[in-house]
Amino acid sequence: MTEARRGAVEFRNVRKEFGAFTAIPSLDLSIAPGELVTLLGPSGCGKTTTLRMLAGLESPTSGRIEIGGQDVTRLPANRRDVSMVFQSYALFPHMSVAGNVAYGLEAGGLKGPEARAAAEKGLDLVGLGGLGDRLPAELSGGQQQRVAVARALVLEPQVLLLDEPLSNLDARLRRRVRTEIRDLQQRLGFTAVYVTHDQEEALAVSDRIVVMRDGEIAQIGTPRELYDAPASEFIADFIGEANVVDAEIVATSGGQAQVRLGGLLADMPARGLLAGPARVALRSNALRVGAMTGGGLDGAVATSAFLGDHVEYEIDSALGRIFVIDDESDQPLAPGTPVTLTLKPRGAALIP
Incomplete structure (x- = not known):
């Protein structure tokens, strides 16, 4: 051709x-x-x-x-x-x-x-x-x-x-x-x-x-x-099944925003937004699940499912129920276990 x-x-x-x-x-x-x-x-x-x-x-x-x-x-x-x-x-x-x-x-x-x-x-x-x-x-x-x-x-x-x-x-x-x-x-x-x-x-x-x-x-x-960089909540949910949660932009500088999600603080592209209430798309594989230590988003395991090479969790938190894919552990935590969620370097985005 x-x-x-x-x-x-x-x-x-x-x-x-x-x-x-x-x-x-x-x-x-x-x-x-x-x-x-x-x-x-x-x-x-x-x-x-x-x-x-x-x-x-x-x-x-x-x-x-x-x-x-x-x-x-x-x-x-x-x-x-x-x-x-x-x-x-x-x-x-x-x-x-x-x-x-x-x-x-x-x-x-x-x-x-x-x-x-x-x-x-x-x-x-x-x-x-x-x-x-x-x-x-x-x-x-x-x-x-x-x-x-x-x-x-x-x-x-x-x-x-x-x-x-x-x-x-x-x-x-x-x-x-x-x-x-x-x-x-x-x-x-x-x-x-x-x-x-x-x-x-x-x-x-x-x-x-x-x-x-x-x-x-x-x-x-x-x-x-x-x-x-999903342009809307619809895109965030349709491409990759993101958790769309409430957040607060604490400050912006040089095109970057400091964002508070419950107990989490994270830096991400501001995408034209200013300080104040915002919505953030959290990818299911952008969060780490660990023992409750504070300094992150605290919650408790609602459901867990072992799928061979990863564990799927639903975590009840102050931001609502969060779906998380954990590919770093092969031992599911039992429902009711208190946990702290922390962010990986990428996988969270402000929705303009």
Whole structure:
């Protein structure tokens, strides 16, 4: 796939209505050539509608969509120069693996031997070389998903669209296949738009994440930006399941704030806030659980659960019930045990 096939994507003031219901009020979004951008959010947030409008499966009520600098707003799906990978794989069960991969090429007029050679090259790209003669049912779920990716890639689209591509796989396979998709995207450099409701999946594969809520962009940024500097309580809770607690900014200086959380004092970026009441997002792995000594946030264990490589706690404190993941101990503390929570160097952020 050459540089010329890496298409930029533009949504300009795009609105989508379904009768009296407005799914997308007004969407402006730019995706650079060669970038993998994930649309993330809860069910009904508008991410799938956005992807379907880009694919040509839905028409916007108003606004403009561009791919590679071309206005495609009213073009049918087969003239958009995009390929889509569906969560259901959508493989033909009676066709061989190579036949499935070659299908789109043959439908576009490429002759049999040439289409077969291109299909074998596509299978090599996704690590399935030599399996072209098998039927889809003879492959694992992860292998079938890679066949679906190969079928999309051999068409050399300007943009690859992935709609919940891992939702039918078990947890271990999802981790492996998401790594393979990301490695492939980085190696070939194609533009990709990826839809998921799984925040861990989004963090793992994306150059940037677009978090959507009620049809609008709640925040857009790199995985690190969204995790370390959530723009709202919704983002803090949705990306990483943070504890959002009341705090007090004692003082600010040079863009930094001294923040009091119960008995804890911590320094963190002020994010434009001034001294006074504030809200802080505390990541579940940003706190240490220790014997009650004072000098921190005192509380008591409400629940504990041993999960192999870490212990999960709910701690009752002056800030309310705090969820903590402790990966430094393999011996859970019993409910009722008095404890003191202290902060690790990162994992707490003021919410502007």
